[in-house]
Amino acid sequence: MAEPATDFTLDSAALLAAEEHEVSIVGRSPTYLAWRRLRRNYVALFSLVVFVLIVACCALAPVYAHRIAHTGPNEIHATELVRVNGKDRQVVGGGSYLDPKTNQFVVRGISVLGPTWWHADGRFVLGSDALGRDVAVRLLYGGLNSLKIGIGSALICSFIAIVLALIAGYFRGWADWIISRFFDLIWAFPVLLLAIALGSALQINGFHHFGINIKPGSLWIPLLVISYVLIPYIGRPLRGQILSLREKEFVEAAVGQGASPLRIMFSDLLPNVASTALVFFTLIIANNILTEAGLSYLGAGVQPPNPSWGTLIASGQDQIHTAPWLAIIPGIAIVLTVLSMNIFGDGLRDALDPRAKVRVEH
């Protein structure tokens, strides 16, 4: 380490790695070493905390809705009165009306209840939308749906990608050929177009083939669509890694000893790509939350009246001239969530393998 620190290598991970040269690492498990590196990365840990907090808040949406706001995400309170600071205010009021005397319409604007903060006993904390629904409740439920889709599709997508990559990498030959062509096929599709096409087609009657029954409007539709279209993004690089591992001596040795393919896949190959898969997993959660937002914005994701951050942006856009916060707040929620996951993912990558490069498509 003759070079001055200001030159090229001042990466936090590289620094940490350099530090380890002075500490005894003999006899330590890789997991322990990774954890040691991660522990020092306060920014990444902080991001993880932020992410967990957001997840916890959204998971508590039902509690908030029933205990504090006393409503559900889709309940309409337009004609109700809410007591704000001791004054009764209608949730959605005003509007034009037909004057019975002249039989002409009197044109008036409508007035929608704005944020009440803490002045209405927890009701309409962030105000109401144009239909008289509690925005704060919808934001939390929306987050819950977005996170379910983001995390769920990341799980499914990684799982399928790992299995396919293992099969392709282990058996090589025709299995590899078929799986690679499958990756090529999805890869060649314009991703968002494929996703909205699948999403909107499935939304109409759901999916009722091969013994799988999914109702239209179900969260499973965007969840599965997103997992499906992103399979090659994890599958391709993993397959490459596994293919090169397959040629390593220890794998050949295991094959020579007559170990079963399953055993080799899961005890020899998988552990060696686990860290890459884990990094991919965290980064793809972030990516999937963004994809969900795009899909729902185009009406092919979560179906109204059910909220998600994407649908909230889309419906908020209709009122952006009178209540811009309706579109802005869910966007900020997405940025915070995705940012925290991205930072944590970076930290994890640095900790697990300072060299791993990840390509995530947006």
Place this chain on the structure above:
Amino acid sequence: MTGKGRWTWLLGVLAMAAGFSMMVAAYGAAGTKHQAATTKPIGTLRAVIDTIDYLDPQQAYTGQAWWAMWNVYETLLTYKHVDGPAGYKLVPGLAQSLPTVSRNGKVYKFKLRKGLKYSNGKPVKASDFKWAIKRGFLAQGQGVGFYTDIAGAEAYSKNPTPGGNIPGIIVNNKTRAITIKLVSPRGDFLTILALLFAAPVPGNTGPEIQNGSIPGTGPYAFSNYDPNRSFTMVRNKFFKRTRFIPRGTPNRIEVSLIGDADAATQKVTSGQADYSNAAIPPDRIADAKSKGHLVLRQTANTYYFWMNIREAPFNKLKVRQAVNMAIDRKAMQTLVWGGLGQATQNVLPPTYPSYKKLSLYPRNLTKAKQYINQAGANGAAVKVWTRNVTDAVTAATYYTNVLNSIGLNASLTILPRATYYTTIGNVNTHAQTGWARWLEDYPHPLDWFDVLLNGNRITDQDNNNYAWYKNKKTDKTIEQLKKQPLLTPAVNARWAAVEKQIMQQAPWAPWSNRVFPEFFTKQIGCIHIQRLYGIDFARLCRK
């Protein structure tokens, strides 16, 4: 500028001023409210309308396309260019006068006006009318269903060929005579002839769709059609005005096609367009009113939720009545159109002479819940259908909420605009309930009861009777009334009785007669609105 040039220029200005004052005088004589002293010619009008299907008279079946085509393709009979209910009056268009009708109501005789020309300068022949009807069948046009009562049309529709004949239409190019024979009398036949589907097109027009390229007979002609984006209307050089068909004031109308109502409103408020007829989002009405002229057009329309009487739980009368009692129609006007609508419980809109206000279902949530309980429908799963247009989604969202509040278990399904009606009108969909609206094609009760609620006209595909409502008694009356050539007070009273019988069975939950906002910038004046087709180009001016 040379001396001579200056003189010419001055003369031009004078001529223009003279023209102006004449126009001003004309406006004054017409008795318009807008002060004419400061008006200028309109020049080019920049309009924004919702997307259209086609610009082909035999194919187009959207109000937006008709909005434009009404000024391009004239029909034998047409409607008066006036404000208010008088706009429903049928007047001669291409025909010299209103037709003579035989005593049995089956034979109609017309004569074309002399010297009529298309926008390409070619003469209009009597045979062009026949070709237009045949072309509708040949092209499988959307409006052919209206013309099957013409003798021989039914047979022609089975296997239409260009050489084939519809014997019920007899034309003579020399005498410009057109005779139409019907299989049975039909009370609404004149209004059907005034539909744009029956606009004559040159005999050499092929059956394939030709958007905006077919020459017309009206004051304007299409040019530069850019699908889904825009088109332009320019003056038809060969147009001669008549007592009933005036010239338009704009020299040019540039039309942008924008599907999103919010974006369309934004165009006018920001001054990028002069006019929009898109729905104004409820929260922007106040802003729109302060930034331009908001003129309300009262048209004949009914927005309703249909309940399929074949499908549980709506096969029970109590459930359908409960739904009618549970809807807060007044609140819905505010939520869906910011109040620009009138609550209704009728099938017919109030503009009809047959209209008699019904109040069968005053709002009563407790009773509605009881009814649901009595019908044993508590917790019944209901799929609410709607189409992917903002107002329809808003209305259906509210409706879903109402169904849930009276004890049903409702969820919402949103279909693309393009496939909505074919999907819910298909017997295999087994759609339970959902959103729908009906805008009149022509002002006659048959356009409502016969098309939407006559049990004899139920089909397995493309059914318009979304409630699958079939009732021997009402069906029989509708069939009887169909044969009445005139809407006398007695006939109107019978229509009102049919309506009441139907609403007692509650296949629908009607909720609104909407008024359509026509939104102009402050610079546009002399605004007149034709009830059926909207903005009247004949008198528009700039301030």
Place this chain on the structure above:
Amino acid sequence: MAPFVIRRLIGMVAVLFGVSVLVYVVFILVPGGDPAQRMAGKNPLPANILNIRKKWGFDKPFYVQYVRMMQKAGNGLIGKHGEYDILTSFQNRQNVVHEIKRGIPATFSLCIGAGFIWLLFGVLVGFFSAVTAGRWSDRLITTFALIGVSMPVAWLAVVLRYFLAEQPKKPIFPDGEYVPLTADPVQWAFHLLLPWFCLSVLFIGFYGRVLRSNMLDAMNEEYVRTAKAKGLTRRRVLLRHVLRNSLIPIVSLFGLDFAAVLGGGAILTETVFDLKGVGWYAAQSVGDLDLPPIMGVTLYGSFFIVVFSALVDFMYAFLDPRIRPT
């Protein structure tokens, strides 16, 4: 070389075939999508629907219809006319090839401009954060890049449009829409500035991050150390050796991303800003569940992707002699 080209060509055709079959199958399963009913309209005669079915061949088995559809797409491409001979939309019977061509000027203007911006700024961001690694400037740039990749495009576009182009008093930018380059180059660029920015932000952040980590890796490589040991200047080492080698993966990324947006992938940006390009057309057609245009746009998009991935592989081989095209 020749076998490589031939193999890639066959592969491309196979992938396009697979893509078209996939789209076709997805849409055959859609209920209520009977095109005959859709064409017959609001008030049809039963005879009408039968006639349409027969005339358009909707009564044929699905594989015959598929072949027919592909034939029609080909006919449209070579400029044939006639309603039944070319690929037309079920919704408004517009010639699909024509419509895609109509969208190309807007899409290409958006993508070429944005592509230029994101490549330039992506490289600048990556380069500066890499050479100042660890300093505050690096931290700042990296943070911004991270925020950039964490933003939903639709949201960014909606918010920017509202604050910069739709304010009632003196908006800074024009409000959406595409002005043809030939009509007015200044307005063209002015109208596209916001969309360019929106489309680029994500990619700038992403490329900057990739380039930064590539460069940091390259700095530790043997050949860089050697070059430095030989006494080359820092600037020379950075530009000649580090940057050049780190740019190779960026080229491949750029090729694929650029192909995707050219192929109509910028759906969100085009939709929010009313740029009626190919992506917008795709979104509209999907909204209408209109199979022929969806098929057309998908094949068009996939075509760009397969061609550009072949080009990228080819360029890889050219730039990095260690890799042989396979």
